[in-house]
Amino acid sequence: MAETAPTVTGDWLPPESPLDMPVQDLRDGGLARRHLASTPRGMAWRRATVLGGAALLTLVATYQIWWVLRGDGIDMLEGVLLALFVALFAWIALSFVSTVAGFILVVGGYPNRLDIQDEGPLPVLSTRTALLMPTYNEDPHRLLAGLQAIHESVAATGQLAQFDFFVLSDTTRMQVAQEEAQAFRELRARLGERLFYRRRTQNTERKAGNIADWVRRFGGAYPQMLILDADSLMTGDTIVRLASAMERHQDVALIQTLPMIVNGRTLFARMQQFAGRVYGPVLAYGVAWWHGAESNYWGHNAIIRTAAFAAHAGLPELRGGKPFAGTVLSHDFVEAALLRRGGWALHMVPGLGGSYEEGPPSLSDMLVRDRRWCQGNLQHGAVLPTRGLHWISRMHLLIGIGHYFTAPMWAMLMLIGLAIPLQQAGFSLHQVHLDGFTPSTYWRGGSPERFLWVFYFTMGVLLAPKVMGCLATMLQPATRRLCGGALRIALGAVLETGLAALMAPVTMYVQSRGVAEVLAGKDSGWETQRRDDGSVPLSSLVRRYGGLGVFGALVGTLAYFVSPALAAWMSPVVLGMVLAIPVNVLTASPAIGQRLRQWGLLRIPEEIDPPPVLARAIELRTQRAPGIPSAGASSTMAVTGGL
Secondary structure, rough: OOOOOOOEEEEEOOOOOOOOEEEOOOOOOOOOOOOOOOOOOOOOHHHHHHHHHHHHHHHHHHHHHHHHOOOOOOOOOHHHHHHHHHHHHHHHHHHHHHHHHHHHHHHHOOHHHHHHHOOOOOOOOOOEEEEEEOOOOOHHHHHHHHHHHHHHHHHHHOOOEEEEEEEOOOOOOOOOOOHHHHHHHHHHHHOOOEEEEEOOOOOOHHHHHHHHHHOHHHHHHOEEEOOHHHHHHHHHHHHHHHHHHHHHHEEEEEEEOEEOOOOOOOOHHHHHHHHHHHHHHHHHHHHHHHHOOOOOOOOOOEEEHHHHHHHHHHHHOHHHHHHOOOOOHHHHHHHHHHHHHHEEEEEEEEOOEEEEEEEOOOHHHHHHHHHHOOOOOOOHHHHOOOOOHHHHHHHHHHHHHHHHHHHHHHHHHHHHHHHHHHHHHHOOOOOOOOOOOOOHHHHHHHHHHHHHHHHHHHHHHHHHHHHHHHHHHHHHHHHHHHHHHHHHHHHHHHHHHHHHHHHHHHHHHHHHHHHHHHHOOOOOOOOOOOOOOOOOOHHHHHHHHHHHHHHHHHHOOOOOOHOHHHHHHHHHHHHHHHHHHHHHHHHHHHHHHHHHHOOOOOOOOOHHOOOOOHHHHHHHHHOOOOOOOOOOHHHHHHOOOOO
C-alpha cells in the first residue's frame, strides 16, 4: 500500500476505518469479467450501429474528396491532406452518429438506466454514504455555502442519518487555510456533527491522492462515496436515488450523472451553460446508449462503490520522460478503466436531474484549465498499453488524447488546403500577386459538384448535433418555455455558434501550443480555478494573445496583397486572431451576459425556475458582508492575474 501523506486532523474527524488500496500494476493483469449483470441488452448491435455508421459516413466522404484530388495523381502534400481529412471527418462522424441515437432516445422518452426513477417516492436506504468535497485554495465561504445547501437538501429527504459530509482540503496558502478552518467550525456549529474536515500538509498525487488518502483512512465505514467538486451542487433526492441504485445493483462500481452548468453571469459562462443544457443531453444519451456498462468517469458528481475503488483504482506513478511521467493528472479516465478491468460496471444516467456544476467565467479561464487537461489526456498515452483493459475503456483514453490533437490537425488541414492551390497557381516571392485567386476556385476546378457536396456534407455533420439539440429542446414543452421559446432557442444557438466560431482560432492556437509544450516537456502546474469573476487585466491579455493578434493582422495583410478575394476567404480565421483580445474582454463581461438574460437569450430553465438547492446556495453565498473579500477570493485573483 502506498504511503499516506501527513495530514492536519484537528478534532473534526470520525474514528478511522482503514481500507487497503493497493497501487495497480499496469503491466500485469487481465479483464476480470467480460459480461456484467447490469449490461443492457444488445450492446454488440448498438456499438456496431454507431461505429459502423461513423465508418460508413467517413468512407463516403473520403471517396468524394479522393475523387477531387485524383486528377493528376495524388502527390505527398495531397496525401497528407487526405489523411488529415479522413481522421478529422471520422472524429466528427462518431459524434454525429452518437447524437442521432441520443436524439431518438430523448424525443422518445427513453427511461433511465438501472431503473433509477427521476421522480416519485424516495427509496429507503440501508447503507451509509460519504459525500466528499475536495478543495484546493478555494474561497472557503463560497465552497461551504454550496456544501450547506447540499446538506440541507439531503436533510429534507428525511435520510440524513445515512450520510456523512467530508471537506478534504489540499489548500496550500496559509491565509486561505485559516479562513477555511474558521468557516468550517462555524458551519459545523450550525449543522451538527455529521460534517468532517481534513487538511493534508503534503498534496501527494493532487486530487487523486486526496481521495485515496480518505479511502485508506476512512473508507471501510462507507459502502459508497459520492465525489463532489468545489463548484458542485446536487439535490438530496438525486443523492438518495443514486445511493439506492448502488444498493440494488451489486455489480456496479460507479454511476455518473450529467451535471448541468449553472450560475453563469458572464457572456462566456452563459454560452457554456446554454450549450450544455441544449446540446448536451442528446450527446450524453447517445454515448450512454452504446457505452453501456463501460461508461466513463468525469471526476465529480458521481457515486462510487468504495470497496471496488479501493481494490482496483490505486494509481501508480507513470514512467518515462516528463511531463508524461509522474502523477496521473487526468485520473478519472484511468480510474474508470481500472474499475472496469477489475470486473465492475460503470454507468452514466444522463436523464437523472438534480446534478449541477459551474463553468469557467471567461475564455482565458477555460484555456488555463484546458492546458492542464491537455497534459493529463496526452499522459494517457502511457496508460493505453495497460494489460486487461476493456476495449471501450481504451477508446475513452484514445478519445481524450485525440481531442487535443484535433486542434493542430485542423490547423494543418487548413494550411495544406491553402498551400496546394498557391503552389499550383505559381505563388512565389517573385510572383506575390495572384489576381482573383481563392483556394475554393482551385478546389472546385476539378469537380465543382463533388467539392461543394463534400463541403456541405462536412458542415452538416459538424453542425447537426447542435440542430438536434435545439429540436429536442423545442419538442419538450416545459423546457422550451423555460428556455424562452423556440425562437429564442434558435437565436441563442446562432449566437453561441457564431461566437464559438470567432473564438475557434484562439482555442486552436492555444491547444496546438499546449500540445507542443507537453511534447517538449513543459509542465502545466496546478492552479486554482476562478468561479465568478471573468475579468483579466488587459496587460495579461496582451501578453497572452497580443502576438496572435499581430500574427493575424500580418497574415490578413499578406493575403490581401496576394489577392483581395483570398483575404475575404481567410477572413473568419484572420478576424478570430485579430480580435482575440476584444473578444476575450467582451465575452468575460457580466454586464453583457445580464443584458442577454434580460432579453431571454442563452437562457436555461434553472435561471427561471431554480431548484431549491441552487437558490439556497446563491442565498448563502451572498450573505458575506459587502466589500470584504475572502482570502480564497483574493489569492485566486492574484494567481490568475498573471495568466
